[in-house]
Every structure is written in structure tokens, then in C-alpha cells.
Amino acid sequence: MGTLKDSWPVVAELDAVRRLRVIARSTAGTSFAECVVDAPFDRVWGVVSDLENQLPLMITDIASFTVTSSVGERLEARARSPLGLRARFDIVLRPGWCLMQSRFVLGGMAAVAEPDGTRLAFFGGLRLPGLRLADPVLRPLMAPLGARALRRLAARLDALDG
Numbered sequence: 001m002g003t004l005k006d007s008w009p010v011v012a013e014l015d016a017v018r019r020l021r022v023i024a025r026s027t028a029g030t031s032f033a034e035c036v037v038d039a040p041f042d043r044v045w046g047v048v049s050d051l052e053n054q055l056p057l058m059i060t061d062i063a064s065f066t067v068t069s070s071v072g073e074r075l076e077a078r079a080r081s082p083l084g085l086r087a088r089f090d091i092v093l094r095p096g097w098c099l100m101q102s103r104f105v106l107g108g109m110a111a112v113a114e115p116d117g118t119r120l121a122f123f124g125g126l127r128l129p130g131l132r133l134a135d136p137v138l139r140p141l142m143a144p145l146g147a148r149a150l151r152r153l154a155a156r157l158d159a160l161d162g
Contacts, residue, residue, distance in 0.1 A: 048111060
């Protein structure tokens with residue numbers, strides 16, 4: 001007779017985009033979007049992971065984003081808004097995965113290679129007390145933000161290729 005361990009079902013590991021989708025869907029007040037980009041993973045992730053140059057182009061609320069320290073896959077950065085507001089971010093950045101959080105903001109990007117290009121995902125949201133209560137109203141208002149950020153990134157990839 002086999003042990004419980006022998007009969008336990010094997011659960012497939014989620015890829016980076018699916019993990020990011022789970023985080024976004026289980027976090028109140030977030031925006032999530034994904035698309036397939038007609039470019040190889042290495043090309044896409046090379047652009048996406050250039051946080052200092054790409055985040056201000058993708059997100060209009062970021063005027064500048066400066067990495068202040070980097071140890072392995074852990075980074076710290078400072079963001080400044082067009083209005084002069086500042087935030088410090090803790091970041092985990094590895095191939096295909098970026099998760100960022102500050103005191104009031106949570107965000108991330110993920111990518112996986114697909115036969116016809118690269119599946120790319122983006123999410124962002126606020127970290128505020130009581131946000132879960134406002135989620136049914138807030139989520140539809142936030143939804144266009146992720147799609148807009150992805151459109152800007154796709155346009156940037158096209159411009160770099162052209």
C-alpha cells in the first residue's frame with residue numbers, strides 16, 4: 001500500500017504571467033492587463049527590465065525612476081511623480097518577473113515566451129487600508145490603466161525595432 005505522499009496529486013507550477021495574474025486578481029484595487037507581443041522573449045524582457053528608462057514612458061504618474069541599490073535580484077529604487085511626490089520601492093527583478101512595492105503602491109510585470117512571440121503582463125494598484133471594501137467600484141476604474149501601460153510598452157518595442 002502506497003503512502004499519502006505517493007498518492008498526492010502533482011500540481012503544475014504557474015508560469016510568471018499566471019502568477020502575476022493571481023497576485024493582481026487577489027489584491028484589491030488593482031489593474032491587470034496582458035497581451036502577446038510579436039517579439040522574442042529576450043528582446044521584450046531586455047526593454048521591460050530597463051526600469052529606469054521604461055517605467056516613466058509606460059506610466060504617466062512617474063516622472064523619474066532611479067535604482068538606488070542592487071543586490072542580486074533585489075533592488076531598491078526611488079520614484080518621483082510629475083508633482084514632486086516621492087516613493088521608495090522594493091523590487092524583485094529576475095528574467096520574466098518584476099514585482100515592485102512601495103508604502104502605497106504595488107505593481108509588477110511578467111513575461112513568458114510563446115510560439116508566436118512573448119506574452120507580457122502588467123499590473124498596478126494602490127496599497128491603502130480599507131481598499132477591499134471599495135474594490136467593486138475601484139477595479140473597473142483602474143482596468144484601463146494596465147492596458148494603457150502595455151500599449152505604451154508595445155509601441156516602444158515597435159519604435160526600437162523600426
